[in-house]
Amino acid sequence: MSDTTGPPPSGGAGPSSTRKEPPPSGGAGPLATRKIRRRGAHPLARFLVRRVLLAVLMAWGITLVTFVLTNLVPGDPVAANLGQRALGDPAIVAQWRAEHGLDQPLWRQYLLHLQGLLQGDLGTSQQSHRPVSQDLAEFVPATLELAGAAILVSLVLGVAFGVVAALRRDRLSDHALRVLSLIGISVPTFWLALMAFYLFFYRLQLTPGSGRVDAALGLAPAVTGMQTVDALLAGRWDIFSSAVAHLVTPALVLALYTIGLLTRFTRSAVLEVLGQDYVRAARAKGLPGRVVLFRYVLRSALVPIITVAGLAFGSLLSGTVLVEAIFAWPGIGQYAYKSATTLDLPAVMGVGLVVGVVYLVINLVVDVLYGVIDPRVRLH
Amino acid sequence: MTLDISGLKVSIGGKEILGGVDLRLAAGRVHGLAGESGSGKTMTGLAVLGLLPHGARVSGSIRLGERDLLTLPPKELNRVRGGEVAMVFQDPATSLHPMLTIGKQLTEHMRHHLRLGRAEAKARAVELLGKVRIPGPEEAYGRFPHQFSGGMRQRVAIAIALACSPKVLIADEPTTALDVTVQAGVLRLLRGLCDELGLAVLLVTHDLGVMSAVADEVSVMKDGLVVESGPRGQVLREPAHAYTRSLLDSLPDAELR
Ligand SMILES: Nc1ncnc2c1ncn2[C@@H]1O[C@H](COP(=O)(O)OP(=O)(O)OP(=O)(O)O)[C@@H](O)[C@H]1O
Ligand SMILES: [Mg+2]
Numbered sequence: 001m002s003d004t005t006g007p008p009p010s011g012g013a014g015p016s017s018t019r020k021e022p023p024p025s026g027g028a029g030p031l032a033t034r035k036i037r038r039r040g041a042h043p044l045a046r047f048l049v050r051r052v053l054l055a056v057l058m059a060w061g062i063t064l065v066t067f068v069l070t071n072l073v074p075g076d077p078v079a080a081n082l083g084q085r086a087l088g089d090p091a092i093v094a095q096w097r098a099e100h101g102l103d104q105p106l107w108r109q110y111l112l113h114l115q116g117l118l119q120g121d122l123g124t125s126q127q128s129h130r131p132v133s134q135d136l137a138e139f140v141p142a143t144l145e146l147a148g149a150a151i152l153v154s155l156v157l158g159v160a161f162g163v164v165a166a167l168r169r170d171r172l173s174d175h176a177l178r179v180l181s182l183i184g185i186s187v188p189t190f191w192l193a194l195m196a197f198y199l200f201f202y203r204l205q206l207t208p209g210s211g212r213v214d215a216a217l218g219l220a221p222a223v224t225g226m227q228t229v230d231a232l233l234a235g236r237w238d239i240f241s242s243a244v245a246h247l248v249t250p251a252l253v254l255a256l257y258t259i260g261l262l263t264r265f266t267r268s269a270v271l272e273v274l275g276q277d278y279v280r281a282a283r284a285k286g287l288p289g290r291v292v293l294f295r296y297v298l299r300s301a302l303v304p305i306i307t308v309a310g311l312a313f314g315s316l317l318s319g320t321v322l323v324e325a326i327f328a329w330p331g332i333g334q335y336a337y338k339s340a341t342t343l344d345l346p347a348v349m350g351v352g353l354v355v356g357v358v359y360l361v362i363n364l365v366v367d368v369l370y371g372v373i374d375p376r377v378r379l380h
Numbered sequence: 381m382t383l384d385i386s387g388l389k390v391s392i393g394g395k396e397i398l399g400g401v402d403l404r405l406a407a408g409r410v411h412g413l414a415g416e417s418g419s420g421k422t423m424t425g426l427a428v429l430g431l432l433p434h435g436a437r438v439s440g441s442i443r444l445g446e447r448d449l450l451t452l453p454p455k456e457l458n459r460v461r462g463g464e465v466a467m468v469f470q471d472p473a474t475s476l477h478p479m480l481t482i483g484k485q486l487t488e489h490m491r492h493h494l495r496l497g498r499a500e501a502k503a504r505a506v507e508l509l510g511k512v513r514i515p516g517p518e519e520a521y522g523r524f525p526h527q528f529s530g531g532m533r534q535r536v537a538i539a540i541a542l543a544c545s546p547k548v549l550i551a552d553e554p555t556t557a558l559d560v561t562v563q564a565g566v567l568r569l570l571r572g573l574c575d576e577l578g579l580a581v582l583l584v585t586h587d588l589g590v591m592s593a594v595a596d597e598v599s600v601m602k603d604g605l606v607v608e609s610g611p612r613g614q615v616l617r618e619p620a621h622a623y624t625r626s627l628l629d630s631l632p633d634a635e636l637r
Contacts, residue, residue, distance in 0.1 A: 277474040284429050284469075285489040285540070286461030295488075299479050374479050375524045 047371045047378040055364045062356035063117060067110050070349050078102075100126075113349070122353070123346030127339060132350035135335060140354060141225025142212065143320055143331035148226075149251040151313055154258035159305060161259070162266020163298070169271065177263060184260020189319045193253045193326040200249055207249045210328030213242045250327040254319050258312045265308045269301040276300070302373055310366035314359055381547040382406050383428070383465070383580055387440035390423055390604075392433060397423050399604040400440065405548060405580040410571060412595030412612070413584045414627065419601040421584045422470075425550045428582075429467055430457050444548070463493040466541035470553040472533035476525040482509075482536055483521040486543055493544045508539040512569060531562030535569065542573065549574075552584045567594050588627060592616055600624045 078093055086092045097103045101112060116123060122132035165177040200207045212227050213219065220230035220239050228247065231240035273279060274297060282296045321333035332351060339347035371378040383405040390398040398420045405411050413421050426432050428442055428449060442449040449460065469475035476485060486508065487501035496504065502521065509517035512535040525533055534554060541549055551570060555563040571594045574581045585591060591598055591612070598616065599609040600623065608621040619625045 277469055277471060278477040280431055281467070281469055281475045281537075281540075282477070283431055284461055284467040286458045286463055287489055287492060288458065291488070291492075295480070296477055300477070375481075376478060376526055379524070379527075 043378050044371060048368060051364060051367050051371070055360055058360055059357060062353060062360065063114060064110070066349050066352035066356060067113055070345055070352065071106060071109075117353075122350045125339070125347045125350075126344045127342050127347065132346050135347065136332070136350050136354060137225065139330060139332045139335045142227075142329060143324070143333060145226040145228060146247065146250055146254065146324070146329055146331060147313075147317055147320055149228075149247055150254040150258070150316055153251060154255040154262060154312070154316070155309060157255075158259045158262025158309075159266050161263040162305075163270055163293075165263065165267040166270035166274065167293075174267075178267075181260040181263035181267075184256045184258075185264070187256070189253065189257060190322045190326070192256060193250070193323050196249050196253050197326055208242070208246050212246050212329065213239055217242055250323050250329055254316060254323050257319070258309075258316050261312050262305065262309060266301065266305050269304045270297055273297045273300045299373060303370065306366055306369050306373075310362050313362050317355065317358060381445050381464075381580065382443075383548045383582075384443040385424070385428070385440070386443075388424065388427060388442065389439045390420075390427055390432060390436055392436045397436075397604055398427070401601070401604070401606055403582070403599060403606065403609075405582055407547070407580050408574060408578045409596040410574050410581040410583050410594050412591040412598045413582060413601065414586055414588060414591055414598065415601030416586065416627075420604040421586075421601055422552055424601075425467065425552050425582065425584060428548075428550060429461050429465060459493065462489045462541075462546070463544045464546050465548040465550065466544070466546040468534070468537050468541045468549065468551040468554045471557040472530055472537050473557065475537055476533060476540075478525055480524075481521070482523055482525065482528075486521075486536070486540055489540075490543045505539075505543070508543060509536070511542075511573075512536070512539045513565075514539070529562075530558050531566060534558060534562075534566055538566070538569065538573075542577070545577070546579070548580045548582070550582045550584070553586070554583075555590060556585070556587070563590070564593075570594065588616070600627070 078096060079087060082093065082096060086096075094103075101109055104112070113123075120133060122136070124130065125132050125135055128135055161177050161181070165174045168174045197209070201209045208214065213231075217236075217239050220227060220234045220236050223230050223233050227243035228240060231237075231243055279292065279296050282292045287295075320329075320331060321337060323329065324331045324333040325337070332354065335347070336351040338344075339351065383403075385401055385403040388398055388401040389396070401420070401424055403411065403413070403424070413424070415421055423432065427438060430449065430452075432438065438450055440450070444460065444464065447456075447460075449457065449465075452460065476482075483502065483505055486505040487496075487498075490496050490501045490504060491498070494501075506517045506521055509520055514520045514532060514535055520528075520536075525536070528536065534557075538551075538554070549570075554570065555566050558566060567590060570581065570583070573579060583591075583595060595612050597610065598612050599606050600615070600621065601607065602623050608615055608619060608624045615624065616628065619628060
């Protein structure tokens with residue numbers, strides 16, 4: 001059992017570090033229990049603190065990596081940002097470099113960058129001439145709204161479809177869902193986005209075209225920057241329904257791949273758990289079918305499902321770049337594309353940081369869920 | 381209450397697994413069921429609870445008192461499961477849910493079948509843990525299966541099976557996965573509970589040593605049929621069937637005395 005300094009973080013940070021096999025028991029007698037009590041903290045609380053500290057450490061790592069990668073990019077930001085005339089004048093070039101700190105050694109640039117970050121200063125975008133933080137505050141909520149909706153939809157539908165397919169194995173609904181999930185996994189997102197746009201908007205005129213709300217309605221007063229939420233907060237049902245109508249198609253397009261993936265993984269995870277002894281034992285106890293499903297089957301199946309979901313949400317984020325472009329969704333994907341093509345380094349670093357932190361948060365949530373679901377993860 | 385299995389036939393995918401099994405369990409008696417691997421012992425136990433694998437076809441009858449379990453509607457069968465007929469499985473490492481506390485797994489069916497409140501169920505669960513001799517039952521209540529040894533887990537599984545005061549207990553090789561040193565303890569416990577609570581026990585095992593230690597009646601299965609059945613002394617001392625004799629011959633002599 002662990003000593004008084006506490007156990008080391010269980011090797012690595014990723015989902016891969018989770019144990020599937022129960023660790024050998026022994027030594028966990030009443031003595032060990034008393035020891036934990038004396039130390040005071042709830043095991044789940046200690047588990048959470050450890051995970052959050054690790055996440056902070058990794059956030060620092062992300063700043064380092066984005067900084068180094070951004071500075072490794074072959075390409076001269078000076079050439080990308082100054083006109084032909086100005087480039088010809090060494091004095092102007094030197095002044096521009098000094099203004100943007102490019103004349104300092106790299107490590108000093110990084111320290112300055114880090115110092116700025118701690119004060120919420122991400123530098124100034126060379127394109128928009130606004131603070132990068134201000135740009136991000138404008139574009140990030142739109143992407144969060146789109147990706148968040150897609151994640152929600154894919155979780156609900158993917159898990160539900162997978163469970164239904166598993167419970168109705170080899171029947172018609174199972175075959176239908178498997179075909180659907182195969183389509184979802186294999187159709188490229190950009191093609192799907194174009195087809196959906198063409199079909200639902202251009203031909204059938206079922207959905208509003210691009211953007212986030214009808215221009216005629218105006219925007220809800222900004223609180224979170226997410227139109228659906230802000231409209232609800234302001235009690236503007238007209239804006240809310242318009243925002244939802246705009247959101248549905250791009251979110252579904254973005255979600256389809258993840259729905260397919262989750263359907264597939266949920267189906268096999270549930271089937272595997274259904275064959276476990278403890279499920280048969282639960283049935284032998286005469287528990288109602290729904291209790292067996294939710295308490296016994298889904299709880300275990302959730303561990304592999306969460307692993308896949310965490311990974312899938314990462315790739316869902318990269319899908320936003322395409323979907324935002326096709327549906328003219330003013331999100332961070334568009335911003336990232338624009339800043340990358342103009343070598344707007346502060347903006348690129350800002351985007352990198354945001355994306356890195358989002359991945360980190362997803363990973364943290366996945367790790368914490370492991371601990372919440374599986375006592376073997378948090379008790380050792 | 382008695383459990384009367386007669387003419388039980390089971391086939392899966394056209395293959396006959398049981399070819400007409402007859403077994404009778406009586407209150408307060410341990411009925412030992414022996415037989416080589418694949419002879420259909422587990423399938424017999426599962427058939428009683430209606431837990432046969434998908435696509436299994438069953439015929440014959442399994443009478444619990446007045447009712448035939450094979451024709452019972454699903455709702456009533458669910459009341460019998462855990463409530464009147466309970467089962468202990470072979471491997472305690474896999475038959476408890478790893479993510480639910482012992483307490484939860486001990487009380488959920490009590491609350492469902494007996495409609496007990498949380499506190500009542502807990503009190504009874506702690507009492508049961510004491511009865512199967514788990515040290516520190518209060519503390520054990522909040523622990524997870526992986527925090528117990530194999531023998532202790534099997535005791536927990538037995539406590540779970542006994543929680544709703546069933547009349548019939550089916551124990552499918554309850555000691556096979558356990559260390560020899562703890563096997564005797566678990567068996568003695570089963571025997572004691574049978575006498576104390578008047579349980580009818582079906583003890584599946586392919587260990588004739590186990591059989592001679594605790595069973596009142598012994599049946600021997602081979603290829604989906606019961607080939608020999610009778611009081612322990614008779615079957616083990618004067619086996620009528622050649623197969624039983626060969627099983628006995630393969631044992632070290634000392635074990636049967
Ligand atoms: N899910 C299944 N589908 C089809 N046949 C099965 C299935 N499970 C078991 N069988 C077959 O049923 C027969 C009886 O199996 P059973 O598990 O009852 O044997 P057993 O006497 O319990 O053996 P053991 O001592 O190994 O546990 C075997 O021939 C086995 O191959
Ligand atoms: Mg068996």
